Amino acid sequence: MVKVTVWNENVHEQTHEEVRSVYPEGIHNAIAKGIAGSGFDVRTATLEQPEHGLTEAVLNDTDVLIWWGHMAHDKVDDAIVERVQKRVWEGMGLIVLHSGHFSKIFKKLMGTSCDLKWREANEKERIWVVDPAHPIAEGLGQYFELKHEEMYGEHFDIPAPDELVFISWFEGGEVFRSGVTYHRGQGKIFYFRPGHETHPTYYDENVLKVISNGVRWAAQPHGTKQYYGNHKPLEEIRSK
Amino acid sequence: MVKVTVWNENVHEQTHEEVRSVYPEGIHNAIAKGIAGSGFDVRTATLEQPEHGLTEAVLNDTDVLIWWGHMAHDKVDDAIVERVQKRVWEGMGLIVLHSGHFSKIFKKLMGTSCDLKWREANEKERIWVVDPAHPIAEGLGQYFELKHEEMYGEHFDIPAPDELVFISWFEGGEVFRSGVTYHRGQGKIFYFRPGHETHPTYYDENVLKVISNGVRWAAQPHGTKQYYGNHKPLEEIRSK
Amino acid sequence: MVKVTVWNENVHEQTHEEVRSVYPEGIHNAIAKGIAGSGFDVRTATLEQPEHGLTEAVLNDTDVLIWWGHMAHDKVDDAIVERVQKRVWEGMGLIVLHSGHFSKIFKKLMGTSCDLKWREANEKERIWVVDPAHPIAEGLGQYFELKHEEMYGEHFDIPAPDELVFISWFEGGEVFRSGVTYHRGQGKIFYFRPGHETHPTYYDENVLKVISNGVRWAAQPHGTKQYYGNHKPLEEIRSK
Amino acid sequence: MVKVTVWNENVHEQTHEEVRSVYPEGIHNAIAKGIAGSGFDVRTATLEQPEHGLTEAVLNDTDVLIWWGHMAHDKVDDAIVERVQKRVWEGMGLIVLHSGHFSKIFKKLMGTSCDLKWREANEKERIWVVDPAHPIAEGLGQYFELKHEEMYGEHFDIPAPDELVFISWFEGGEVFRSGVTYHRGQGKIFYFRPGHETHPTYYDENVLKVISNGVRWAAQPHGTKQYYGNHKPLEEIRSK
Numbered sequence: 001m002v003k004v005t006v007w008n009e010n011v012h013e014q015t016h017e018e019v020r021s022v023y024p025e026g027i028h029n030a031i032a033k034g035i036a037g038s039g040f041d042v043r044t045a046t047l048e049q050p051e052h053g054l055t056e057a058v059l060n061d062t063d064v065l066i067w068w069g070h071m072a073h074d075k076v077d078d079a080i081v082e083r084v085q086k087r088v089w090e091g092m093g094l095i096v097l098h099s100g101h102f103s104k105i106f107k108k109l110m111g112t113s114c115d116l117k118w119r120e121a122n123e124k125e126r127i128w129v130v131d132p133a134h135p136i137a138e139g140l141g142q143y144f145e146l147k148h149e150e151m152y153g154e155h156f157d158i159p160a161p162d163e164l165v166f167i168s169w170f171e172g173g174e175v176f177r178s179g180v181t182y183h184r185g186q187g188k189i190f191y192f193r194p195g196h197e198t199h200p201t202y203y204d205e206n207v208l209k210v211i212s213n214g215v216r217w218a219a220q221p222h223g224t225k226q227y228y229g230n231h232k233p234l235e236e237i238r239s240k
Numbered sequence: 241m242v243k244v245t246v247w248n249e250n251v252h253e254q255t256h257e258e259v260r261s262v263y264p265e266g267i268h269n270a271i272a273k274g275i276a277g278s279g280f281d282v283r284t285a286t287l288e289q290p291e292h293g294l295t296e297a298v299l300n301d302t303d304v305l306i307w308w309g310h311m312a313h314d315k316v317d318d319a320i321v322e323r324v325q326k327r328v329w330e331g332m333g334l335i336v337l338h339s340g341h342f343s344k345i346f347k348k349l350m351g352t353s354c355d356l357k358w359r360e361a362n363e364k365e366r367i368w369v370v371d372p373a374h375p376i377a378e379g380l381g382q383y384f385e386l387k388h389e390e391m392y393g394e395h396f397d398i399p400a401p402d403e404l405v406f407i408s409w410f411e412g413g414e415v416f417r418s419g420v421t422y423h424r425g426q427g428k429i430f431y432f433r434p435g436h437e438t439h440p441t442y443y444d445e446n447v448l449k450v451i452s453n454g455v456r457w458a459a460q461p462h463g464t465k466q467y468y469g470n471h472k473p474l475e476e477i478r479s480k
Numbered sequence: 481m482v483k484v485t486v487w488n489e490n491v492h493e494q495t496h497e498e499v500r501s502v503y504p505e506g507i508h509n510a511i512a513k514g515i516a517g518s519g520f521d522v523r524t525a526t527l528e529q530p531e532h533g534l535t536e537a538v539l540n541d542t543d544v545l546i547w548w549g550h551m552a553h554d555k556v557d558d559a560i561v562e563r564v565q566k567r568v569w570e571g572m573g574l575i576v577l578h579s580g581h582f583s584k585i586f587k588k589l590m591g592t593s594c595d596l597k598w599r600e601a602n603e604k605e606r607i608w609v610v611d612p613a614h615p616i617a618e619g620l621g622q623y624f625e626l627k628h629e630e631m632y633g634e635h636f637d638i639p640a641p642d643e644l645v646f647i648s649w650f651e652g653g654e655v656f657r658s659g660v661t662y663h664r665g666q667g668k669i670f671y672f673r674p675g676h677e678t679h680p681t682y683y684d685e686n687v688l689k690v691i692s693n694g695v696r697w698a699a700q701p702h703g704t705k706q707y708y709g710n711h712k713p714l715e716e717i718r719s720k
Numbered sequence: 721m722v723k724v725t726v727w728n729e730n731v732h733e734q735t736h737e738e739v740r741s742v743y744p745e746g747i748h749n750a751i752a753k754g755i756a757g758s759g760f761d762v763r764t765a766t767l768e769q770p771e772h773g774l775t776e777a778v779l780n781d782t783d784v785l786i787w788w789g790h791m792a793h794d795k796v797d798d799a800i801v802e803r804v805q806k807r808v809w810e811g812m813g814l815i816v817l818h819s820g821h822f823s824k825i826f827k828k829l830m831g832t833s834c835d836l837k838w839r840e841a842n843e844k845e846r847i848w849v850v851d852p853a854h855p856i857a858e859g860l861g862q863y864f865e866l867k868h869e870e871m872y873g874e875h876f877d878i879p880a881p882d883e884l885v886f887i888s889w890f891e892g893g894e895v896f897r898s899g900v901t902y903h904r905g906q907g908k909i910f911y912f913r914p915g916h917e918t919h920p921t922y923y924d925e926n927v928l929k930v931i932s933n934g935v936r937w938a939a940q941p942h943g944t945k946q947y948y949g950n951h952k953p954l955e956e957i958r959s960k
Contacts, residue, residue, distance in 0.1 A: 091613070129703050129706075131663060131703070132665070132666045132702060132703035132704070132705075132706050133571070133663035133664070133665065133666045133667060133668055133702045133703065134663070134702060134703060135700040135701055135702060137702060137703030137704075138701040138702060138703060139701075139704065140703060140704060141704060142704075142706055142707060162642075162643070163642070183611060183613035183614070184613070185612070185613065186612045186613045187613060188613055220615040221615055221618040221619075222612060222613045222614060222615060222617065222618060223609050223611070223612035223613070223614060223617030223618060223620060224612070224617075224619065224620060224621060224622075225612075226609070226612050226622055227622060
């Protein structure tokens, strides 16, 4: 059974009534419940816990980590960020959601600014499948819509993705590469755009399906551990 | 000086008054004039010419071929299509425009159906730069607009592009990968979406800039001829 | 259970004693038996069968098709090739082995010549994992070796792969992109290099592991059917 | 005229007689002289200079920065590394050579460990062109050889490159992705493998040709500056 840890900074929910009314138990619990039916073993972790809930023990027992953060990116300890990066390199899957584009961990894994355009105007978002062969698109139609979302617009300053799965259309005139995948070391990364804290996005059936698909994709088996450094002498090879 | 051949089926212009009024000298001449200022040596060729104007001599003297076709795709001789494909493999650049997505040559080079959604509704198209490091985006702003264009929508059934330069937004709710590049053998291919025959798109300054940039990109020097088949015996290598 | 059809031209086995002695029941049966332990539902098909054993019924009942061909590429009926291509576009996985690089179906799906260098000199091949995050590399070490194989060398005239999983090293001085993946429509394609007909390659544990991994990767669920052509009118969208 | 700055830590040359005998004026001057004939405006900079010779003024006046470092990676000031990264994001080209794979700047731009296998055994390296359409392969044959080089072997822990131009074969049994390109923001990056400090690699005609080709590729024009952050209100767009 795939082991998932849903991490949320869980700050808006404490400080903004508007957010609390949408996610009374926090975004992390909404996501955890929303994907529980997919047969994963799901736990949650938040910023305020010791080591942000991401101890060595928890990460070593996690197949896929889901990350939601926004206003408290800077409060995440650099040592924990490096620990997460190391685990991704070792094979843990990572799903970065929405404003997580600006998290320390995502920027560190991308090597770019990860900046973008944004606008809070309750616009309609239409998310188009552009790679229908991809397992993350399983069970979706040709597109799905979110009636009200924050706009994120290009240029999204990320490396050219290994795979581009979704492109979003926004009412106000923007487009966005909304579903992108990367390999880093032995780990797989999936960035998925939707999920502004004031909208009930993480209760949406299609959004939850995409996150579940992403977990399965990121949890796939992968190659064995690689070894680096000085390699056996040529002489030894020659004498074989 | 880069040698460009602009190929156009030149059929709409003969049969549709609406198209003739926009392109009285044909789409090929509009493009040829439009990019002439970029310092290229430009000629044109059309379907009705012997060998569609694409003789061995012409192709061997062409650095970059620009292709516009629509209602007469099936009238293009298979032998000429193979000749063009061979020249692309040998290093000739190819720029495929708009409805050329369904040309024999593009489908042959892609290996997919190249199908898409479309709608003729004079919609606004906004073309976003998503790879600002790319030479084809030179001199453009963050996006440019065409007030009235035919809509092309995803899913666009092409292979994952080597590089994705532009994404279009359409008023009616669709997105499209509007500028995509590929290598095939020693040749470079650039597909660029805009250019419905009833709109004055090929007089638009930004569109012409993109086509000129595309020509320069596709005309870049490349590696030398590759040799295939039986390779020198191992013994010969061992005895070195 | 994943349904696999192993296709083999099965000609060398009839005409070359050297090949028959290695594969007395044909390459197709060696592969079918070799991957049977992976829990697939495996059948075989060969060139001499009616419709080459690839009827509509068989293809519609196949999740992943494995293809081995060499001296009889030209004997494969064009209509069957188009049928296979259509099924790949619809979501059937395709694994092309070794000399299948020159099969009609592979060339048609790639859009390139698919040519390469080759040498029959019983050389050692060492196959390196270069994408340890990839599910096709599951369970392998950092590399594995085949003591005696035909050499295939670069330049391998294929499109830039979506993913590059393996690179081969050959004793005589060549390298080769040995494991490459592509999406075409809703289908996934994996080309895997080893398997010259005079070597017992398809009894090798690592080779069989890679083919099994490839089947699982190509059989993954994918997006739903896409629709193309004229899209609902803008007015309808506006009035929503 | 393209403005190139060749940066070298220039430490081995001071401390190892063996290196000084090969590069009496330093690796940076060997490279600078070697590519001067290509019509670039070349200057050099080294670790021991104030701000490592990479002041704001120098970087703002540099189109392409070439980087060689090895034993002193840790001595490079983090503030300078961030300055270089910012300039790459703004459009400066970056060519990272050989042991520069472990430089702070390369690791920061890649988001991976950038680790690899290595062996100092004076092996023969054969560098194969695998993308003959690429401008960096201009003027090369199908491969070129270096008689004696340090071995670098896979797995090379980098993100999947945007383009893979070269693969190296080594006598002792390894392969390596030797020429890889990336876009980061508006900047282009080219990593090129050869150049161990005890070998006269930077006097080799083919190596210098590749570096010159790389400079021209990285110095190409690119898109204009992108703007990020809050985007104009939807109302304003609607009222247009």
